[in-house]
Amino acid sequence: MRIHDVVAFTAARTPQAVALHFEGDAWTYARLDDRARRLARGLRGIAEPGDRIAMLTENTPDYVVAYYGVPLAGMALVFVNYRLTTREVTDNLADSAPTVLITERKFLGTARAAAAAVPSVRTLVCVDDPGPEGAEGPLPLPFAALVAEPPVPLPEPDEDAPAWLIYTSGTTGRAKGAVLTHRNVTAAVLNAVASWESDDEPEVSLMPWPLCHIAGYGVLVSHLRGEAVAVLRRYDPVVFLETLQELRATSTTMAPTMLAMLLRHPDFPRYDTTSITRIGYGSAPMPAQVLREGMAAFPRARFQTGFGMTELAGNVLVHSSADHLRAADDRPDLLTSVGRPMLLSAVRVVDDKGDDTAPDEVGELVIRGDQVCAGYWQRPDATAEAFRDGWFHSGDLAKRDAEGYFSIVDRKKDMILTGGENVYSREVEEVLHQHPDVAAAAVVGQPDEVWGEVVVAVIEPRDGRTPTTEDIREFCGGRLAGYKRPRRVLVVPELPRNTVGKVLKRELRAQVTAATSAGADDTADDTADDTADDTADDTADDTADDTAEDTAPRATG
Structure with a gap:
């Protein structure tokens, strides 16, 4: 299965169903599929299969188009966190060596400076109006021109070809690019569809995460189910509440910071949030008090969480709504658990010798499954360190109780998770x-x-x-x-x-x-x-990313 199949399958079933809501505009599955195919054709005119295509924008529908269209072209989409400084952006581009950099007007200065310092970048593309040509440099190629021609059949990319390249951090402090293949991403999506709770009817899912974060894979999960996803340009509590109320959104996922901001916002009581029936959270530890407040503020919502990382293309552990209710009733210790393995994941806690630890004994969390990344971009040393004996070593210290519930105790490496x-x-x-x-x-x-x-x-x-x-x-x-x-x-x-x-x-x-x-x-x-x-x-990207960030980022479930 290829990444583009996610939207293509649903477009074939329900072409006129809404796939995306964004700032008052609704995209059908047919429109999204067509736009992705057009992007793939356009990229074939300015880049070659195997190239990297970098994306430096806030959330827009065209970011979602790039999720599907870049891999369909046989290329890898490089997620660039728009909150990075010019130096940090340049470092990521120098490492990934993209031939095309897609940006927007507000980041055009950073994009031009980074592109000038990275010889591989041959084409600069802008998704919106770049403004008049001036001393800053020539006008970039309009994204509209890149998708102007109707789609044509293209060779199917290999399932094990790099599709997404997302940067996380490593033991040296230097950024590492996690290479996610078509197989990795679609395996994570299928695992989520099989393991996450969902309503019987298609949901309207509210997506507040930065699409440059691994938590963005949740868009694909919703699209495989044929649901509508409401994408926010960036997280803002008032915009979140306005969108929720206007669209009568039924589900959402948030970083703990997002939930805390929402609950503490003075305008929160003014909005009708009763349409929400499911809330997922992740990317960082959830304070138990914030979770209790959230469950009280959204009494109709089922809460669930999980554990994942950028390197895992999503989640591998899930903590169900039933577990949350049990925690609220008589097992408060379960409030800090990240749940149990999802249906398509193998997860263990091991000691320094690689042997399973006893219940409640702390060890390192290791994972095996098709969604585990192919390795780190141009980093054989880091890849060898993380992949040992057929298992991915997360670098997280965890424990598993006698009932099979996992808890994250600490991070082996000195990673700090702030605001997701x-x-x-x-x-x-x-x-x-x-x-x-x-x-x-x-x-x-x-x-x-x-x-x-x-x-x-x-x-x-x-x-x-x-x-x-x-x-x-x-x-x-x-x-x-x-x-x-x-x-x-x-x-x-x-x-x-x-x-x-x-x-x-x-x-x-x-x-x-x-x-x-x-x-x-x-x-x-x-x-x-x-x-x-x-x-x-300071919200998640990203994170679900380094999360889900960069974590070794925690993704959202």
């Missing part, structure tokens, strides 16, 4: 070490009710200097995406280290907790402007 996006601590530390007032720095995550975790920088200053949160965030501004910048800074005389000089992050987290309780940390970060910016930005 992952932050790799070493990447932030490398930037902090460039600050003139910093002698040494370490970054950890601190639990937070709204964001899941917040990024905290612990700094050993140079003699006589005391950098503030404002100093650090301003310094990181042009070097890191907003969600990666430390929200809090703790200055200490000396970082805790072991006998060989390694920073002891377990002790560091304890210091951060103690300092926060005592009010000793510098927390002058949550200004009104910062909060407004992060409300719009």
